[in-house]
Amino acid sequence: MSRDEAIAVIDSGVGGLTVAKEVMRQLPEEKIIYVGDNARCPYGSKSPEEIRTYSFQMIDYVMNTPLKALVIACNTATAVVLEEAMADLPLPVIGVIEPGARAAVSVTKNGRVGVIGTEMTIRTKAYERALLRAEPNLYVVGKACPAFVPLVENHLANSDQARMVVEEALAPLRAEDLDTLILGCTHYPLLAPVIQEVMGEGVRLISSAEETARELAVQIAPLAARRQEEPPQHLFVTSGDAERFRTIAEEWLAGKVNVLHHSLEKSVQP
Numbered sequence: 001m002s003r004d005e006a007i008a009v010i011d012s013g014v015g016g017l018t019v020a021k022e023v024m025r026q027l028p029e030e031k032i033i034y035v036g037d038n039a040r041c042p043y044g045s046k047s048p049e050e051i052r053t054y055s056f057q058m059i060d061y062v063m064n065t066p067l068k069a070l071v072i073a074c075n076t077a078t079a080v081v082l083e084e085a086m087a088d089l090p091l092p093v094i095g096v097i098e099p100g101a102r103a104a105v106s107v108t109k110n111g112r113v114g115v116i117g118t119e120m121t122i123r124t125k126a127y128e129r130a131l132l133r134a135e136p137n138l139y140v141v142g143k144a145c146p147a148f149v150p151l152v153e154n155h156l157a158n159s160d161q162a163r164m165v166v167e168e169a170l171a172p173l174r175a176e177d178l179d180t181l182i183l184g185c186t187h188y189p190l191l192a193p194v195i196q197e198v199m200g201e202g203v204r205l206i207s208s209a210e211e212t213a214r215e216l217a218v219q220i221a222p223l224a225a226r227r228q229e230e231p232p233q234h235l236f237v238t239s240g241d242a243e244r245f246r247t248i249a250e251e252w253l254a255g256k257v258n259v260l261h262h263s264l265e266k267s268v269q270p
Contacts, residue, residue: 003224021252033065033237042150069219100130107204114142121184128140183207
């Protein structure tokens with residue numbers, strides 16, 4: 001590995017852009033290759049075997065590029081494949097669950113923490129385990145919100161439909177006296193304004209992006225990119241509609257992005 005190598009960020013779709021944006025903010029000299037599997041998104045309702053297959057197809061694709069680190073920005077994929085990827089790959093591999101849990105533990109005042117995520121993320125109880133490892137006395141409640149990802153992927157995050165869907169999904173959590181809510185899917189920060197409105201200002205929303213980027217910075221410190229005169233040229237790859245991806249990415253990242261289409265199904269599985 002060298003200072004000139006890229007950081008890969010993989011996700012089931014556009015949600016990992018929330019992590020990529022924070023990596024760009026904290027590590028502005030680093031080159032990013034981002035892969036979003038939009039064609040097969042969402043992952044949360046799929047079997048662990050499918051999630052593993054799709055995740056390793058993305059990993060196989062990015063490993064064709066010289067890398068210094070890999071970020072699995074999808075919470076569902078993190079829950080299913082992080083440990084295997086960490087054991088198999090010859091570079092730092094970072095997930096989003098442990099950093100998000102640490103951030104929640106650090107801010108909660110009443111010890112009552114909610115987690116919203118995909119069906120698979122909630123079913124694995126990955127966040128609950130991470131939270132209770134850090135603070136065994138926490139009260140933790142999880143809620144699957146499978147309708148949230150399609151809203152983001154279809155560019156409806158700011159619509160009246162999104163408000164209605166979010167309000168209905170989060171109604172049970174409003175009675176739980178939570179002061180902290182983990183957005184346990186990287187798509188969900190794109191719905192953060194409406195989630196905050198529904199939950200109320202007394203609930204702190206936690207996105208794992210900031211903490212994940214901070215952990216990445218620590219792990220790659222010996223290989224941190226040197227300051228360049230020109231900003232790094234990032235690459236964004238999607239298995240889905242490139243123009244739809246570009247629209248959402250440019251809106252979220254506030255700039256032009258270079259987007260390629262690639263059918264990840266053609267990648268070789270390990």
